[in-house]
Amino acid sequence: MTIPSVLTPFVLKESLRVPGGAVYDEILPAGRGWSREIARGQTFRIVDLEGNQAVDTLFYNARDPDERYSAVDTIRAQGNIYLTTGTRLMSCDGRPMLRIVADTCGRHDTLGGACSAESNQVRYALEKKHMHSCRDSFLLELARLGRGMGKRDLPSNINFFMNVPVTPDGGLSFADGVSASGRYVELGAEMDVLALISNCPQLNNPCNAYNPTPVRLLIWDAP
């Protein structure tokens, strides 16, 4: 099997924004859900504090959550399955929601989806059902929001800092991460969005280097 991560040079782009100017700056521990509205023009940064932490993420139009992030529309719009600087995150209505404006990791996944108790049973063992999962965090966070959102509002998500290479002959694998301590991805909101995150608690595959760790979330206002 070929190893695209070795063959493909990642384009890394740093940001000039400094944390001191952020209007929001919080640490999200592993295994926790998070949601927050991000206004058009604001910039959102996710920092992989300790390295190789998968951050499962969805975005909704904050005014009409029926319009939401679409992995397949995003892939088609840019003709590429990997997300990095310049990627426009597209909605199911074919509209740009956010744009990746800086990225010091270089590749993010949107095919691998979010882990769940049930998919853990299928993938690893029937006895894994008790383990915490991203989909549980998503569901709890949506329930807490009180906007009437639930399971039907979970389409395919983004996995920031996760590496899921696909080969030309149709192989798919979960490879060791390409991220490292302090790497980040930064997104500019092109509409008012509701962000939904599960800081992944997966212990069964290398997406978190078997050690789920905290991430830092920052938001800046438009300059």
Added chain:
Amino acid sequence: MRPLDASANANANVNGDMGGVAETLRGGQAWSRRLARGQILRLIDPSGTACVSALFYNARDPWERYNMADTLKAQYTAFLTAGRVLYSDMGRVLVSIIDDTCGWHDTMSGCGDLASSQARFGPGRYQELRNEFHRNARDNFLIELSKRGLGKRDIVANVNFFVRVSVGDDGQVRWMPGNSRPGAHIDLRCEMDTLVVLSNTPHPLDPGRVYGPPAVEISVRAATAPAGERDPCRVSRPENGRGFALTEAYLGELETEGTRPGAGPSSMAPPAVGS
């Protein structure tokens, strides 16, 4: 939504005689049907150039639905073919691919919509074209889902039968010409009562500039037997063995529910599937 229990179903005669269910899906046409566990849906590509976009739901509880990511990662694959199964987002098998003479079916490139259709083919309005107007998959999905109390929130990453989209080492996606061939077919065996929604419309990455999706043939028949211990889809991966076990446990749960006095679908609260 009512479960597809043949004894309680108004279509019992149709479901009991599978020889009778065969249809032609015209170019542009949408289709949906609740299929019972054990039924086999065959899709035939007479022209060798078809694209049939598809969504799958648990017919009883449609908030359980096809999940691209769970399907791909459980089987360590980026495409669908014989021996593989389509997983729901609850770790269960909706349908198994028991036969496939095409060899590659896509599930990571989504479906066409009005904007992509107009950009490639022009306006294609009903006003001028009457029923030859340019239908697209997303609008077809919305129509079929709406007829069943479902809607926009229920559209997820779909399957595109007879389509191959290849991914280069750099992640670039490419629509591959000549993937199917005239007369190719795929057989999908339902492992639970499944709502199937189809759209026979152009794939959005097909470079063709003339709107003209070819006709597709559909037939439904009964399986000779449920997936046994050595069923090729069950044993193709250890993950699928567990997926079938979870599916069978769920079906057992439904049977138990159905045997309680006063229980069963008619006494259940209607599913909250309206918007």
